[in-house]
Amino acid sequence: MITEAVRRLKNGDVVAFPTETVYGLGADATNNLAIQKIYAVKDRPSHHPLIVHLAAPMMLLANAKTTTDVLADAWLQIISPWVRDLPPAAMQLILAFWPGPLTLVLKKDKHVLDTITGGQSTVAIRSPSHPLAQELLAAFGEALVAPSANRFGKVSPTRAADVYAEFGNESEILVLDGGDCEFGIESTIVDLTASEGIRLLRPGMITPSSIYAKTGLHIDTFKSSEQETVSPRVSGSFKAHYAPNTPLQLYQTDKLNTSLNELDAQIAVQNHLRKLRIGLGVWESTANLPTVPSHIALSSVQLEIFTLPSDHLSFANSLYRTLRDLDLQNYDIILLPEPPAGEVWDGARDRLQRAAFGSGPSSANQASN
Ligand code: TXA
Numbered sequence: 001m002i003t004e005a006v007r008r009l010k011n012g013d014v015v016a017f018p019t020e021t022v023y024g025l026g027a028d029a030t031n032n033l034a035i036q037k038i039y040a041v042k043d044r045p046s047h048h049p050l051i052v053h054l055a056a057p058m059m060l061l062a063n064a065k066t067t068t069d070v071l072a073d074a075w076l077q078i079i080s081p082w083v084r085d086l087p088p089a090a091m092q093l094i095l096a097f098w099p100g101p102l103t104l105v106l107k108k109d110k111h112v113l114d115t116i117t118g119g120q121s122t123v124a125i126r127s128p129s130h131p132l133a134q135e136l137l138a139a140f141g142e143a144l145v146a147p148s149a150n151r152f153g154k155v156s157p158t159r160a161a162d163v164y165a166e167f168g169n170e171s172e173i174l175v176l177d178g179g180d181c182e183f184g185i186e187s188t189i190v191d192l193t194a195s196e197g198i199r200l201l202r203p204g205m206i207t208p209s210s211i212y213a214k215t216g217l218h219i220d221t222f223k224s225s226e227q228e229t230v231s232p233r234v235s236g237s238f239k240a241h242y243a244p245n246t247p248l249q250l251y252q253t254d255k256l257n258t259s260l261n262e263l264d265a266q267i268a269v270q271n272h273l274r275k276l277r278i279g280l281g282v283w284e285s286t287a288n289l290p291t292v293p294s295h296i297a298l299s300s301v302q303l304e305i306f307t308l309p310s311d312h313l314s315f316a317n318s319l320y321r322t323l324r325d326l327d328l329q330n331y332d333i334i335l336l337p338e339p340p341a342g343e344v345w346d347g348a349r350d351r352l353q354r355a356a357f358g359s360g361p362s363s364a365n366q367a368s369n
């Protein structure tokens with residue numbers, strides 16, 4: 001499979017492969033025509049920049065004993081064709097988190113293709129930790145650009161079957177099957193190009209606190225509403241993204257009964273000929289279980305209740321898979337609890353809010369606003 005994947009990549013074709021976050025749609029990062037195929041397959045607007053995926057140093061993958069200096073030197077050689085001015089903080093982050101789910105935005109080298117960066121002066125890079133991704137990168141011998149392997153604005157894939165489902169018509173796309181993705185949401189993105197400090201562009205499973213704990217570096221976070229104006233080119237910053245076709249609404253756990261009553265009343269006035277089917281997700285931990293509303297008289301909706309993992313790692317890991325599976329249940333509405341406050345939930349909460357905003361049959365239109 002790897003040999004065939006490499007052959008196709010050399011030929012300028014796209015290949016889907018697993019990473020520890022989500023599946024990516026990879027193409028040769030030095031081949032303009034191959035990169036353009038990604039935009040075409042995804043229906044992605046051409047000014048949305050892509051992440052360059054790099055192989056990790058062999059010594060690291062082989063678990064060979066080495067010094068930090070030697071390792072830093074090895075990373076530098078891998079990165080230097082892509083970036084100029086590597087700030088010391090970038091190397092600290094690389095040594096602490098690579099290979100892994102952290103993407104760095106840095107000033108680009110002049111040879112980096114405009115099709116990757118959308119013509120910007122910066123480039124996003126990361127080295128994924130999934131063994132199959134590393135095997136592919138090593139065998140290919142060149143960097144790969146890889147957006148998530150989904151159509152623009154839709155739910156990202158976290159298993160090979162999702163990629164097939166997404167690109168059914170282009171079934172000639174080769175998909176390397178690496179099982180379920182470990183993290184389940186896209187990498188954390190930080191921008192190191194501003195003089196004022198390091199900024200969080202996309203929350204993920206590597207949080208500002210974990211970065212601070214490991215490196216002592218402070219990461220500036222800012223609200224998504226600000227992000228949209230400051231950084232319109234982070235496509236994940238669209239309010240509508242990661243969206244299922246079934247309308248998705250979020251409720252506050254302590255206000256479930258109120259939300260259900262309101263929804264029931266709204267639907268009642270719409271005069272449907274039947275009760276609407278609501279897929280209602282509740283936290284599985286008994287501590288968080290809402291008073292399941294058996295006593296509530298709902299006249300216009302029928303609830304089908306399922307549980308969601310209440311720890312942040314399992315929740316993120318299964319989030320996209322759950323959204324995809326729920327989309328196949330033909331519910332009229334999906335109702336999910338808002339994740340709790342707290343930084344470890346930021347990534348999942350961010351994705352879920354965008355998914356809710358963009359959900360429904362017309363989500364593709366909203367997403368590309
Ligand atoms: O976990 C991930 O990062 C996955 C896997 C496949 O590696 N990839 C991924 O790619 O999420 P994509 O294309 O779905 O999202 C890439 C994000 C976009 O939001 C894009 O705008 C942002 O990275 N990005 C890329 N280059 C950038 C740049 N120079 N400045 C700011 N944002 C950039």
Ligand code: MG
Nearest residue numbers: 147148156186
């Ligand atoms: Mg994506």
